[in-house]
Structure formats: C-alpha cells, structure tokens
Amino acid sequence: MDRGHRELLGRDRLVLDVRDRPGPPPLRFEATDDARRRLLRQGERPLLLGAATGDGCCRDLHLHRLAGYRSPLPPLRSAAMRSGVNQVHQYARWLEDAPQGPLCDGRWELSRRTVFAPGVWDVDLVRDWPGGCLELWCGGGWHGVLPLRELSTPDAPRVKAYRKHAREGTLAPVLLWWVSFLDGWAILDGHDRAVAALTEGRTPECVVLTRVVDEDTWRRQAAELTEECESRTAPLDARPHPGAARHRALMEEGFAHTLAELPYEASSTPSWPLPGGRADWDHLAAAAVFQFPSD
Structure with a gap:
C-alpha cells in the first residue's frame, strides 16, 4: 500500500498525509442531519449509539455501546514491548495498513502523550x-x-501480565483517538494496558491520533495572520520611538510561534451521513433494546 507523505516532527511526533482512499473509512462516525444522533460503525457492525439531549452550551450525550469492536493494531507481544521500537512510528505504519481503522483522506497527527489534566x-x-x-x-x-x-x-x-510491564516501564502506550464532538478520546487499542497502568497507580502512556487541519486551510490562515502581523508592525516603523525595535521583535516572535503551530491545529472529527437518517438510528436503538431519552 502507498503510505503517502509522512512529516516527521521529532522522535515522538509525526503527521500522516493520507490520500486517495475512496469512501468512508472502516471505522467511522455517522450522524443524522441535526447531529443529535450519532453512530460509530466498524465495517457494517454498529458499535456505539449516541443521543444528545439539552440545548445551548450544555448538552448530555447518552451512549450505548455494543460488543464486537476490533482494534486496528495487531496484538502486542511481550518481546515486542521490550524491543525498544519507536511505537509512535510503529503505530503509524499499522494504522496506514489497518483494514478496520479510522484513517480517511486528510492529515493525521500521532504524538506520544504522558501528561493529562486531572x-x-x-x-x-x-x-x-x-x-x-x-x-x-x-x-x-x-x-x-x-x-x-x-x-x-x-x-x-x-491485565496481570501487563501490570508487570507497567512496573518495569516496558508497557506499550495506549492508542487514543481524539474525537472533537465528544471533546475527549476513544480508546482504539490498549484497553487492558490502560487498566494495568491504572491498577499500578500510573497514568497510562499514550499515543494520540488527531485529525489536523488540511494544507489549504492552514496556508489560508497563515496568509491572513501574516497580513495582520504586517498591519500591526507598520505603525512601529512609521513612528519610531524608544523601545520600538524591542516591541516589534516580541510581536514577530509571537506571530512566528502561532504560524509554526497552524499546520498542527486539531480539526473536527469527520462524520458521514447516517444511511436512512433518524429512522435507521431508531431501528438500531430498538434492536439494541436500549431506551434513549427523548429530545
């Protein structure tokens, strides 16, 4: 398989530029037109039903998950976890070739993360x-x-076997998928490794998969930011004053930092139209024998 362009951003961070993948990916979210009903599907198998209630800034998402999820990564053996392989790059290769993963056309960042908010x-x-x-x-x-x-x-x-790896410091990271409309992460691989780390009193080390902005978007934003920078620094050149050079340097430093991060800003997680719309979703919910709250 052609893996496309890969942008290396250090040992534990890279961006995959995924191209020429027809249609939606095997693991995908689908939504009704009003986005108040969500479905996570893997192939043709429904895995998660979600119903949003509430309005305004505060909403609740009621979930019901079904058995059958399959990780896009192959099983991780003890010897592989102790091998010292770069797991960010390894996970990237596996995800690119995965027959049941979430990658679709676009730019995807994978980065190691060890610190999370309380x-x-x-x-x-x-x-x-x-x-x-x-x-x-x-x-x-x-x-x-x-x-x-x-x-x-x-x-x-x-889990007991993984707990030994957690104590040794050889436990492979959990693979998380940042889902924008959840404002949180879904575990793609490493459920048992997560339990093992938590049982040992450790925060699980993770590799986070995030959809980031496409090239056209960040280049347009960069052009707009550059124009703004020039308009804000021009008065400093027109009316020099003591400290103007320092002021200009600080402004340009801030703009440069913002420009550097534009290509790696998180983008919205794609959702595809739910075939059959709300009626299809209601049918699946009824088949799951789960009563969701009404709107």
Missing part, C-alpha cells in the same frame, strides 16, 4: 458498560476517555 483517567474515564452519559460543553467540556469495549478486571490474566 480527572481524565479517573473521574472522566467511562467505566460503565454498555451505557454511559457524557456532559458535553458545560464548564469547559467533557475531556475524558471512552473505551470501545468492556474493560477487564484488574485480576484478569492479560
């Missing part, structure tokens, strides 16, 4: 199965972690 991995980790309720956008958003399969118990055999 509450992400405890208060806002959705431990309930199969249901759940996310408080979105109220007080700054949800910003938690959503498992796509039921979490194992801390004494499950695989």
Whole structure:
C-alpha cells in the first residue's frame, strides 16, 4: 500500500498525509442531519449509539455501546514491548495498513502523550458498560476517555501480565483517538494496558491520533495572520520611538510561534451521513433494546 507523505516532527511526533482512499473509512462516525444522533460503525457492525439531549452550551450525550469492536493494531507481544521500537512510528505504519481503522483522506497527527489534566483517567474515564452519559460543553467540556469495549478486571490474566510491564516501564502506550464532538478520546487499542497502568497507580502512556487541519486551510490562515502581523508592525516603523525595535521583535516572535503551530491545529472529527437518517438510528436503538431519552 502507498503510505503517502509522512512529516516527521521529532522522535515522538509525526503527521500522516493520507490520500486517495475512496469512501468512508472502516471505522467511522455517522450522524443524522441535526447531529443529535450519532453512530460509530466498524465495517457494517454498529458499535456505539449516541443521543444528545439539552440545548445551548450544555448538552448530555447518552451512549450505548455494543460488543464486537476490533482494534486496528495487531496484538502486542511481550518481546515486542521490550524491543525498544519507536511505537509512535510503529503505530503509524499499522494504522496506514489497518483494514478496520479510522484513517480517511486528510492529515493525521500521532504524538506520544504522558501528561493529562486531572480527572481524565479517573473521574472522566467511562467505566460503565454498555451505557454511559457524557456532559458535553458545560464548564469547559467533557475531556475524558471512552473505551470501545468492556474493560477487564484488574485480576484478569492479560491485565496481570501487563501490570508487570507497567512496573518495569516496558508497557506499550495506549492508542487514543481524539474525537472533537465528544471533546475527549476513544480508546482504539490498549484497553487492558490502560487498566494495568491504572491498577499500578500510573497514568497510562499514550499515543494520540488527531485529525489536523488540511494544507489549504492552514496556508489560508497563515496568509491572513501574516497580513495582520504586517498591519500591526507598520505603525512601529512609521513612528519610531524608544523601545520600538524591542516591541516589534516580541510581536514577530509571537506571530512566528502561532504560524509554526497552524499546520498542527486539531480539526473536527469527520462524520458521514447516517444511511436512512433518524429512522435507521431508531431501528438500531430498538434492536439494541436500549431506551434513549427523548429530545
């Protein structure tokens, strides 16, 4: 498979420029026209049903997940975790070739992350199965972690094996997918590794997959920012005064920093139209024998 362009941003950060993939990806979100009903599908299998309630800045997203999720990564063996391979780059290669992953045309960043805000991995980790309720956008958003399969118990055999790796510092990172309309992350791979790290009192090390802005967007933003910078620095040249050079240098430094980050700003997570719209969603919800709140 042609892996397309890869932009290396250091040892633990890169951007994939994915091109020429026809249609939606195997793992994809679908939505009704009003975006109040969501469906996560892998192939033809429904995995998650979501219904938004509330209006204004505060909404709740009621969830029901179904069994059957399959990771886009191959199983990670103990020897592989101890091999010292660069896991950000390894995960990128696996995702590009995955027959059941979320990559579609566009730019995707993968980066290692070891520090999270307080509450992400405890208060806002959705431990309930199969249901759940996310408080979105109220007080700054949800910003938690959503498992796509039921979490194992801390004494499950695989978790116990991973706990040893956690103590040794050889546990492979969890693969998270930043989902913009959830204002949080979904676990793509590493559910048992996450449980193992948490059981050992550690924050799971992660590789985060994020859709970032396309080239046309960030180049247009860069041109607009450059024009703004020139308009704000021009008066300093027209009317020199003591300290003008220092003032100009600070402004240009700030603009340069902003320009450098424009290509890597998070973009919205794609959703595709739900075939059959609300009626299709209602049918799936009824088949799941789950009663969602009404609008």
